[in-house]
Amino acid sequence: MGHAAADSGHNLDCDIAILGGGLAGGLIALAVHRARPDIRLRLIDADSVLGGNHIWSFFEGDVDAAGMALIEPLITHRWDNYEVRFPAHSRTLQMAYHSIRSDQFDSVLRETLPGDAIQTGVRVASASDDHVVLEDGREIAANAVIDCRGAGDLDTLDSGWQKFVGLELELTAPHSLSRPIIMDATVDQIDGYRFVYSLPFGPQRIFVEDTYYSDEPELDAETIEQRVLDYAKAQGWDVASIVHREKGVLPVVCNGAFGEYWRSTGAVPKAGVRAGLFHPVTGYSLPEAVRSALFIADHADLPGEPLHGRLFARAAQGWRDASFYRMLDAMMFYGADTANRYKILERFYRLKPALIARFYAGRSRATDKLRILSGKPPIPIRRGMGAILKNQRRKSGRK
Ligand SMILES: Cc1cc2nc3c(=O)[nH]c(=O)nc-3n(C[C@H](O)[C@H](O)[C@H](O)COP(=O)(O)OP(=O)(O)OC[C@H]3O[C@@H](n4cnc5c(N)ncnc54)[C@H](O)[C@@H]3O)c2cc1C
Numbered sequence: 001m002g003h004a005a006a007d008s009g010h011n012l013d014c015d016i017a018i019l020g021g022g023l024a025g026g027l028i029a030l031a032v033h034r035a036r037p038d039i040r041l042r043l044i045d046a047d048s049v050l051g052g053n054h055i056w057s058f059f060e061g062d063v064d065a066a067g068m069a070l071i072e073p074l075i076t077h078r079w080d081n082y083e084v085r086f087p088a089h090s091r092t093l094q095m096a097y098h099s100i101r102s103d104q105f106d107s108v109l110r111e112t113l114p115g116d117a118i119q120t121g122v123r124v125a126s127a128s129d130d131h132v133v134l135e136d137g138r139e140i141a142a143n144a145v146i147d148c149r150g151a152g153d154l155d156t157l158d159s160g161w162q163k164f165v166g167l168e169l170e171l172t173a174p175h176s177l178s179r180p181i182i183m184d185a186t187v188d189q190i191d192g193y194r195f196v197y198s199l200p201f202g203p204q205r206i207f208v209e210d211t212y213y214s215d216e217p218e219l220d221a222e223t224i225e226q227r228v229l230d231y232a233k234a235q236g237w238d239v240a241s242i243v244h245r246e247k248g249v250l251p252v253v254c255n256g257a258f259g260e261y262w263r264s265t266g267a268v269p270k271a272g273v274r275a276g277l278f279h280p281v282t283g284y285s286l287p288e289a290v291r292s293a294l295f296i297a298d299h300a301d302l303p304g305e306p307l308h309g310r311l312f313a314r315a316a317q318g319w320r321d322a323s324f325y326r327m328l329d330a331m332m333f334y335g336a337d338t339a340n341r342y343k344i345l346e347r348f349y350r351l352k353p354a355l356i357a358r359f360y361a362g363r364s365r366a367t368d369k370l371r372i373l374s375g376k377p378p379i380p381i382r383r384g385m386g387a388i389l390k391n392q393r394r395k396s397g398r399k
Pocket residue numbers: 019020021022023024025044045046047050051052053054055056057058122123124125148149150151246247248249250271272273274283284285286287
C-alpha cells in the first residue's frame with residue numbers, strides 16, 4: 001500500500017475506503033458487506049447522517065431482482081401504479097413505484113455495518129486510489145478507495161437543469177389520492193417545462209414537489225415553495241403543517257466530454273453522480289447506484305488501480321449507451337420553445353407502457369428510439385437537430 005497512516009489515536013486503515021455516504025457510497029457499503037462480511041470497510045461522510053436529506057424514488061422496472069434484494073429493507077413507501085396528467089390527456093400506468101427516505105437509509109446502514117465502519121462528521125481533504133487524507137490531518141491506507149462525494153465539474157458538460165422544491169405536507173383532512181402523480185403538467189408553464197409531482201405517503205400526508213426543466217440553474221426556493229402551497233390549495237388540500245422540505249438542481253445533460261468530467265475529480269475509482277452515473281433525462285441515479293454497488297461487491301478484492309480501470313470502462317460505456325437520451329435533452333433545451341416543452345412529454349406519455357418503462361430504465365431498444373422520434377413530433381425535428389449541431393459547435397469553440 002505504501003502509505004503509513006499518520007493516525008492520531010484511531011487507525012482507520014482498511015480494505016475499502018468509501019468516500020461519501022450518500023446514495024452511491026451507502027449502497028456500495030451495503031452490497032460489499034452483504035457479499036463479503038470479511039472485508040474491512042470505512043464509509044466516510046462529512047455530514048452527521050448518511051444519505052443527507054432526501055426522498056429517492058424509482059420505478060420497479062428500473063431495478064432487477066438482485067438489486068431489489070439489496071434495497072428492499074430501505075424502501076419506505078410503495079405503490080402499484082402511478083399517474084400522469086397533461087392538458088390533452090391523463091393516464092394511469094401499471095408500474096410499481098417505490099420511495100426510500102434518507103433517515104431509513106441511515107438507520108439500516110448503522111444497523112447492518114459494523115460500528116467502526118461508519119465515520120460521519122469526517123471530511124475528506126484529498127484521495128488517491130489507495131490513500132485518503134482527512135481534513136483533520138489523519139490518513140487512511142486502503143487496498144482500494146472509492147470516491148462517491150457527489151458531482152464532479154459540471155462545467156465539462158453541456159446541460160439544461162432540472163430544479164425542484166418539495167414539501168411534505170400534513171393535511172387537516174384526507175386527500176383522495178391513491179397513487180403518485182409523477183407529472184402533473186396541467187399547471188402554468190413557467191421557466192421551461194414545469195410539472196408538479198405528488199407522492200401520497202399517508203391518508204393526510206402528501207409530498208408535493210414543483211419541478212422545472214429550465215435553462216438556468218438558479219433556484220428561487222421561496223417562490224417555488226409558495227407555488228407548492230398554491231397547488232395544494234387548488235387540489236383542495238388544507239395544509240396543517242410542513243413536515244419536511246427538500247430541494248435540488250440536477251443537470252440534464254445534452255452533451256459533453258465524459259473523459260474530462262471523470263478526470264475533473266482525479267484518477268480515483270468512483271461511483272454515483274461523480275462517475276456520471278445518472279439518467280440523462282430524469283437525473284435519477286438510484287438504479288445505476290444499485291447496479292454499481294453489486295458490480296463493486298463482485299470485484300471487492302481488486303486494488304484501487306485496476307478497480308479504477310474497470311469502473312472507468314463501465315461508466316464510459318454507460319455514457320456512450322446514453323447518447324440517445326442526451327440527444328433528446330438537446331432537442332428539448334435547444335429545439336423547443338420553453339412554453340412548448342411540455343408537449344414532448346405529453347406525446348411521450350401516449351406511447352406503450354413497456355416502451356415508457358424501458359425509457360426510464362435507460363434500456364430503450366432501437367425500435368423504441370425510432371418510435372419516440374417518429375410520427376409528428378411536437379417540435380420540428382430538423383430544427384431540433386440544427387439546434388444540437390449549433391450547440392456542439394459553440395461548445396467546441398469554447399475549448
Ligand atoms: C433533493 C433530491 C432528490 C432526488 N430525488 C431522486 C430520486 O427520487 N430518484 C433518483 O434516482 N435520484 C434522485 N436524485 C438525484 C440523485 O439520485 C441524488 O442526487 C443522489 O443522492 C446522488 O447520489 P450520490 O451518492 O452520487 O451523491 P450524494 O447522495 O449527494 O452523496 C454524496 C455524499 O458525499 C458527502 N461528501 C461530500 N463532500 C465530502 C467530503 N469532502 N468528505 C466527506 N464526505 C463528503 C456528502 O455529505 C454526501 O453525503 C435527487 C437529488 C436531489 C438533490
